Amino acid sequence: MRREVTLRDVAELAGVSSRTVSNVVNGYANVTERTRERVQRAVDELGYRPNVLARNLAQGRSGQIAVVVPYLDTPYFSELLQSVIRAARARGYNVLIDQTDGDPEHERAFIAHGSRRLLFDGVIFSPLGLDQQALADRDPALPLVVLGERTSDGGFDHVGIDDVTASRQATDHLLDLGRQRIAAIGDQPYATGEAAQRRTRGFRLAHQARGLVPREDLIISTPRFNRPDGAQAMAHLLDLAEPPDAVFCYSDLVALGAIRTIVSRGLRVPEDVAVIGYDDIEDGAYSNPTVTTISPDKEMIATTAVDRLLLRIASDTPPPGLEMRAPHKLIIRESTAGRTTATA
Amino acid sequence: MRREVTLRDVAELAGVSSRTVSNVVNGYANVTERTRERVQRAVDELGYRPNVLARNLAQGRSGQIAVVVPYLDTPYFSELLQSVIRAARARGYNVLIDQTDGDPEHERAFIAHGSRRLLFDGVIFSPLGLDQQALADRDPALPLVVLGERTSDGGFDHVGIDDVTASRQATDHLLDLGRQRIAAIGDQPYATGEAAQRRTRGFRLAHQARGLVPREDLIISTPRFNRPDGAQAMAHLLDLAEPPDAVFCYSDLVALGAIRTIVSRGLRVPEDVAVIGYDDIEDGAYSNPTVTTISPDKEMIATTAVDRLLLRIASDTPPPGLEMRAPHKLIIRESTAGRTTATA
DNA sequence: CTACGCTTTTGCAGCGCTGCAAAAGACAGC
DNA sequence: GCTGTCTTTTGCAGCGCTGCAAAAGCGTAG
Numbered sequence: 001m002r003r004e005v006t007l008r009d010v011a012e013l014a015g016v017s018s019r020t021v022s023n024v025v026n027g028y029a030n031v032t033e034r035t036r037e038r039v040q041r042a043v044d045e046l047g048y049r050p051n052v053l054a055r056n057l058a059q060g061r062s063g064q065i066a067v068v069v070p071y072l073d074t075p076y077f078s079e080l081l082q083s084v085i086r087a088a089r090a091r092g093y094n095v096l097i098d099q100t101d102g103d104p105e106h107e108r109a110f111i112a113h114g115s116r117r118l119l120f121d122g123v124i125f126s127p128l129g130l131d132q133q134a135l136a137d138r139d140p141a142l143p144l145v146v147l148g149e150r151t152s153d154g155g156f157d158h159v160g161i162d163d164v165t166a167s168r169q170a171t172d173h174l175l176d177l178g179r180q181r182i183a184a185i186g187d188q189p190y191a192t193g194e195a196a197q198r199r200t201r202g203f204r205l206a207h208q209a210r211g212l213v214p215r216e217d218l219i220i221s222t223p224r225f226n227r228p229d230g231a232q233a234m235a236h237l238l239d240l241a242e243p244p245d246a247v248f249c250y251s252d253l254v255a256l257g258a259i260r261t262i263v264s265r266g267l268r269v270p271e272d273v274a275v276i277g278y279d280d281i282e283d284g285a286y287s288n289p290t291v292t293t294i295s296p297d298k299e300m301i302a303t304t305a306v307d308r309l310l311l312r313i314a315s316d317t318p319p320p321g322l323e324m325r326a327p328h329k330l331i332i333r334e335s336t337a338g339r340t341t342a343t344a
Numbered sequence: 345m346r347r348e349v350t351l352r353d354v355a356e357l358a359g360v361s362s363r364t365v366s367n368v369v370n371g372y373a374n375v376t377e378r379t380r381e382r383v384q385r386a387v388d389e390l391g392y393r394p395n396v397l398a399r400n401l402a403q404g405r406s407g408q409i410a411v412v413v414p415y416l417d418t419p420y421f422s423e424l425l426q427s428v429i430r431a432a433r434a435r436g437y438n439v440l441i442d443q444t445d446g447d448p449e450h451e452r453a454f455i456a457h458g459s460r461r462l463l464f465d466g467v468i469f470s471p472l473g474l475d476q477q478a479l480a481d482r483d484p485a486l487p488l489v490v491l492g493e494r495t496s497d498g499g500f501d502h503v504g505i506d507d508v509t510a511s512r513q514a515t516d517h518l519l520d521l522g523r524q525r526i527a528a529i530g531d532q533p534y535a536t537g538e539a540a541q542r543r544t545r546g547f548r549l550a551h552q553a554r555g556l557v558p559r560e561d562l563i564i565s566t567p568r569f570n571r572p573d574g575a576q577a578m579a580h581l582l583d584l585a586e587p588p589d590a591v592f593c594y595s596d597l598v599a600l601g602a603i604r605t606i607v608s609r610g611l612r613v614p615e616d617v618a619v620i621g622y623d624d625i626e627d628g629a630y631s632n633p634t635v636t637t638i639s640p641d642k643e644m645i646a647t648t649a650v651d652r653l654l655l656r657i658a659s660d661t662p663p664p665g666l667e668m669r670a671p672h673k674l675i676i677r678e679s680t681a682g683r684t685t686a687t688a
Numbered sequence: 689c690t691a692c693g694c695t696t697t698t699g700c701a702g703c704g705c706t707g708c709a710a711a712a713g714a715c716a717g718c
Numbered sequence: 719g720c721t722g723t724c725t726t727t728t729g730c731a732g733c734g735c736t737g738c739a740a741a742a743g744c745g746t747a748g
Contacts, residue, residue: 006704017728022706030726052463053406054704057397057733064440072429073626078422085416085443094463096408097441099429119396119438227630260630264683282417286571286604288632339608350734361698366736374696398734401703691748698741704733711728718721 005048014042064094066120068110070102070128075281083302091310096120108134122309129193143312145305149193154321159305161296161328163195167202169330170248170276170294179246179274183218185233186225186250199250218244225250230257245273252277252284255291275335289334300326349392358386369394408438410464412454414446414472419625427646435654440464452478466653473537487656489649493537498665503649505640505672511546513674514592514620514638523590523618527562529577530569530594543594562588569594574601582609589617596621596628599635619679633678644670
């Protein structure tokens, strides 16, 4: 195999020092037009390409950021990831993706002190829940931005939407429809993270604001936020003596699973049970029925996270941890509003 | 910021040469137990972690493979990716993900000669279509495995399922149901890749084997394989004087979009129109109705691709390009078989 | 006691690049 | 012509590791 072209080769051909070639390649300022041209010609002629590895080693940075998500095949994450990759790429960074399969041990290892040093300059972390142990072990020098979960630890940034308000709006929407027995699927009272708990809080607040008290047996916990969980939880709810007439699901996948169960029992959505989801994944816009949902601004979450992480990477003295809220909105579709198309 | 611990630091503490520390860290053979222990103690005490960048530079490899997909938020790709990442991780490789947004220029750049040298040791490439220009420009020294698309170029491997047979099975299934006017959505007669064309071939073959001729106006081309495309194509089909009573969709997303259109017009699936998809994404198992589909063995595709790529990376003389077939099966669900649950 | 073959350890060079500081040039003013 | 200032170019060291080959250690045999 032919040896690759190096800076030195170019330098020799152009009759300048290798440092000057480096300057040209990197577009540094003080190079005369004459020199630049000569070097450029040599670069072109030899087909020189910088060796990223060597550059990284010399600079002590990798030009890569890691994005850690629990599951890649969850549409919410893959949609978010898509935006993150785009944002990072636009800023000259590559994205290394890691899925933890929801294993807290794996999540921990990722932000632990000294983990895989220098393979990435920083981490965007979307944990299932924020493990306290993980936070304790975390490398304070590792630039970190956390998505979704919140915490009091000040050493990193957090980007997410206002879950409590969003959940309250979702519940309000169901109450506005005149529903009497509203269930919630997705609580995780014992989880380390508190995203689920914030949604439950919003759910309760919406009731309280109208002087209502949610029935505790209608608040269902699920291990994850996927279709099977939703399907199963809904089956349980429909088996109750007094089944719900509306359900607030903590993710669109849960909602899709729940709808599946409702329909397969011969009941109608939303006539018999209205369903609302969370995340606004594409599936929900094309399902039968389409799913009313809370839509977080994923593009905004992604770019904010990337920008903030790069800032953190670039600064010598780590900036204080910031709490950042991306906007969200309620998107009303058939699963609560019914079929709008005439033909039905 | 404290300087990081290096091999040399460990060597000093352990009273050996840095090369010996390297040997211990990498688990090389000829190290006495005594030495190994002493070094290990020093490693632990200082909390030494190898600098991956330096190792890579010295070894001339990056320990990373790139996976190039058109769209990350397409469930088929994200499900596949999940398996690829897992397989690569198990073999000590990291995965760098790149999405091309379907831009052929971008796809080309990725496998082009000298592209981003050394950031990755090889590429698993899942192109929209195999651009001839891209193949011509491709770096022959870059280990490459292509998913889905086939070609006669012998310089790399190909992993996929037998599209023609699978498509024929799908069509047969619809014919077996007694459907008279079967449409196909997803042909791409002018695309550079031929995956879509192979599916159309299978579609035709199934007809021919029964002495039938498919109606040409029922074979619909789409730019991509997503929900909107499916929805739109189906709308067109339903507007025909003689609309189809069954549809073979070239992806589950297309099928979901098509079903959406059918249902929103007040027609029933499968009673009025039977629908079959392709890819077996999770969505199709929880939609209303659930979607009959061709299920490629994604796990097998992923591990085969990774194994083959690593083999290619490891070998000095590139092995000949191989054509590899992963198994697939037909999974029959409600969109062709109707509701099996009693209650409906 | 020396020679020999084997295992274990070492030293050095170098992967290809950039940071730093010094050297060389260019130009103006006295 | 000389000095001082500013711009451009250079040389060197070193990022932290591994490949290679030589050196050292070690046990056995002659």
